[in-house]
Amino acid sequence: MAFLELKNVRIVGMSACVPKSIEYTKDNPYISADYDYEDFIEKTGIRSRRKDENLVTSDMWCAAAEKLIADLGWNKQEIDAVITCTQDPDYLAPCTACITQDRLGLSKECYAAEIPLGCSGWVYGLSYLSSLLSTGCMKKGLLLVGDARAIIPTSDPIVGFAATATAIEFEEGADGFKFHFGTDGSGWDAIYVPDGGTRNRLSKDSFSIEEVDGRKLCRLQSRMNGMDVFSFAISTAPKSMKKLAEHFNLNLEEMDYCVLHQANMQIDEIIRNKMKYPKEKVPMCLPDFGNTSSASIPLTIVSQLKGKVEEKLTKFLCCGFGIGLSWGSVAFETENIVLSELVEI
Amino acid sequence: MDIKEFISNFAEQFDDLDASVLTPETEFKTLEDWNSLVALSVIAMIDEEYDVTLKGNDITGAKTIEDLYNIVSERM
Numbered sequence: 001m002a003f004l005e006l007k008n009v010r011i012v013g014m015s016a017c018v019p020k021s022i023e024y025t026k027d028n029p030y031i032s033a034d035y036d037y038e039d040f041i042e043k044t045g046i047r048s049r050r051k052d053e054n055l056v057t058s059d060m061w062c063a064a065a066e067k068l069i070a071d072l073g074w075n076k077q078e079i080d081a082v083i084t085c086t087q088d089p090d091y092l093a094p095c096t097a098c099i100t101q102d103r104l105g106l107s108k109e110c111y112a113a114e115i116p117l118g119c120s121g122w123v124y125g126l127s128y129l130s131s132l133l134s135t136g137c138m139k140k141g142l143l144l145v146g147d148a149r150a151i152i153p154t155s156d157p158i159v160g161f162a163a164t165a166t167a168i169e170f171e172e173g174a175d176g177f178k179f180h181f182g183t184d185g186s187g188w189d190a191i192y193v194p195d196g197g198t199r200n201r202l203s204k205d206s207f208s209i210e211e212v213d214g215r216k217l218c219r220l221q222s223r224m225n226g227m228d229v230f231s232f233a234i235s236t237a238p239k240s241m242k243k244l245a246e247h248f249n250l251n252l253e254e255m256d257y258c259v260l261h262q263a264n265m266q267i268d269e270i271i272r273n274k275m276k277y278p279k280e281k282v283p284m285c286l287p288d289f290g291n292t293s294s295a296s297i298p299l300t301i302v303s304q305l306k307g308k309v310e311e312k313l314t315k316f317l318c319c320g321f322g323i324g325l326s327w328g329s330v331a332f333e334t335e336n337i338v339l340s341e342l343v344e345i
Numbered sequence: 346m347d348i349k350e351f352i353s354n355f356a357e358q359f360d361d362l363d364a365s366v367l368t369p370e371t372e373f374k375t376l377e378d379w380n381s382l383v384a385l386s387v388i389a390m391i392d393e394e395y396d397v398t399l400k401g402n403d404i405t406g407a408k409t410i411e412d413l414y415n416i417v418s419e420r421m
Contacts, residue, residue, distance in 0.1 A: 034380035039360075043382045213381055227401035230385045235398045270389055 002181035003247050006130040010174040013338035015068035016164040016302040017060045017146075018289060019052035020344045030155035032214035040157060045265025049160030049290035052345075053149050057086045058096050060163035060345065061144035062103050067340045068142075068165045069104075076104065080138035081111040083129045085121035085145040085294050086163075087323070089114070100144060111138065118191070119261045119322025121145050121294030122166070123179065123330050129168050130177050139170045146295035151196065152220045158264065160290030164298035167338075178331045180244040182236065187325035190228040195219040229322070233267045237321045238274040240329040244317075250331055255281065255317045257305065262286035262296035263322065271319075294320070306339045346395065346421065351414045354394055358386040369411035391417055 025047055031037050041047055061084065069076060082104075084097040091099070095114035100106075111132060117124050125143045133141050146163025195206035200219070209216050212223045237260065245252050258277050260268050262285060272282045283304035285296070292299050297318050301309075313335045321327035348369055356364035359378050373379055384404050391413075392398050397420045399413075407413045 032381070035382050039380075039382055043385065225401050226381055227384055227388060227399075227404055230388055231392075231398045231400050234389065234392055266385060266389060270392070273393075 001247070003244070004127055004179040004181070005176065005248070006127065006134045007176035008136065008170055008172055008174050009130045009133045009168055009176050010171050011166060011332065011334055011337055012169050013068050013072045013167040013340065014164065014298050014302050015064045015071070015340035015343060016162060016295065016299045017064035017067070017343040017345060018050040018160070018162045018299070019055055019060075021050065021052045022048050023051045024048045025157055028155065028157050030215065031157050034214040043264070043266050044158065045284070045287050046158060046290045047287045051161050053153050055148045055161060055345070056090045057088050057146055057148040057163060058090050058100050058103060060148050060161065061146055061165060062100060063343050063345050064163055064165040065104055065142055065144055067343045068167055068338070071338050071340045072167055074140065074167070077107045079106050079110060079140050079142060081129060081132050081141035082106060083113060083115065083125050083141065083143050085115040085117055085125045085143070086147055087116060087118050087293065088147040088150050089116070117324065117326055118293050119263070119296065120320040120324065120326040120328045122164075122297045123318060123320040123328030124181070124326070125294070126166070126168075126177055126330055127179050127181070127328070133168055133170045134176065136170045136172070141168050142166070143168065145298070147293045150222070152218060154221060155215075156222070158291045160292045162289060162292035162295040162299045164295045164302065166298055175333055178244060178248045178250070179328060180240050180247065181328045182240060182326075184232075184325045187228060187232060189225070190232065190325060191222060191224045191323040193220060193222050230267060232325055233263055233321055234270045234274075236325075236327050237271045237319045240321070240327050241275060241317060241319050244329045244331060248331065252317070254315060255331075256309070256314045257316050258282050259297050259300050259316060259318045261320045261322060262289070262291055262300060264291065293322075302339050303342055306341070309334065310337055310339055311335070346418065348411065348414050351417070352410055354390050355387065355410055355413075358383055358390055367410060369409060369414065371410050372408050373410055373413075374408070387413075395421055397421060
């Protein structure tokens with residue numbers, strides 16, 4: 001069973017960066033051949049997304065990190081580790097974590113590595129970074145997650161650009177994080193990009209246009225089996241959070257906030273109902289920012305809970321789920337944390 | 346569970362569809378308002394009402410409403 005508890009670490013701050021540029025769903029002519037934008041908004045809840053095809057992922061998470069480092073008053077030379085997570089790296093190689101060490105001006109005595117996960121990535125990233133810090137040899141670390149432009153411009157009406165920074169410190173006696181993880185690789189093709197890896201190398205055919213679910217896509221663009229992803233999400237996410245609570249004897253009613261991956265409104269509402277949480281305990285940034293992949297949980301906390309949680313003891317339950325198929329739930333407490341103003345570039 | 350109730354629940358997933366036009370033999374993918382968003386609502390309805398989570402293949406493999414009803418009945 002993939003349960004994990006990591007003590008002596010705590011979140012000290014979070015920030016998020018999105019493009020200034022807003023794309024409204026009603027202005028997108030590429031929604032689908034099968035339904036119009038009003039149906040789409042009603043079902044998905046996505047009114048607009050932030051998008052700027054000039055931005056690569058590290059542009060956005062470096063902006064988020066700079067803001068958070070300044071707000072925390074951290075000395076960059078003290079940052080021992082940076083874990084990054086993206087599906088849209090700046091280059092196919094090297095990994096963006098190494099580029100980020102240099103862009104942020106971090107010490108060369110810095111552990112840097114990247115996780116290529118999507119919607120579950122923030123929860124997995126927390127476990128990587130917390131594992132590194134929990135022994136106390138390393139004291140401060142940054143978790144940078146998110147996705148900006150893809151290798152081919154997308155007209156996908158679901159996906160929004162965002163990246164976030166989460167700052168974690170070693171603190172003797174801190175309660176830390178409790179996790180549950182799961183993977184079902186048999187659903188690898190529920191969301192995937194067919195070409196451009198080593199299995200299906202880049203070729204002329206990679207650019208040929210296919211019709212997928214009423215949308216025209218080339219083989220370098222992500223496609224999704226919506227029904228399978230939907231089934232997976234509404235059944236797996238609640239089970240994972242309940243398993244976590246049962247394993248660690250957590251009282252689900254005592255949670256102040258349940259922050260879900262912002263998949264779509266229908267999915268998140270079903271999960272919320274299954275978890276029996278009132279709407280005020282399940283903040284959503286989806287209507288304004290769309291599905292922001294690994295950034296969605298921290299972006300929700302930064303954009304929806306700023307001014308509500310910083311000083312007081314707050315109990316969080318979070319669940320990320322999606323491409324892989326991969327999922328992870330985490331429970332943790334925060335107190336006296338910094339939530340930076342949303343960075344817009 | 347009976348098929349009348351199932352058909353009524355099925356019809357509710359459309360914006361504006363009178364359940365009386367549907368029969369067990371209705372080939373639901375030929376309905377004018379059927380689309381991939383309605384498919385998700387049908388999966389959600391079946392999950393909530395019958396505690397059965399259908400996958401994409403179940404929907405694509407089914408032709409009539411009765412086909413869906415039978416899949417759900419078998420798994421309840």
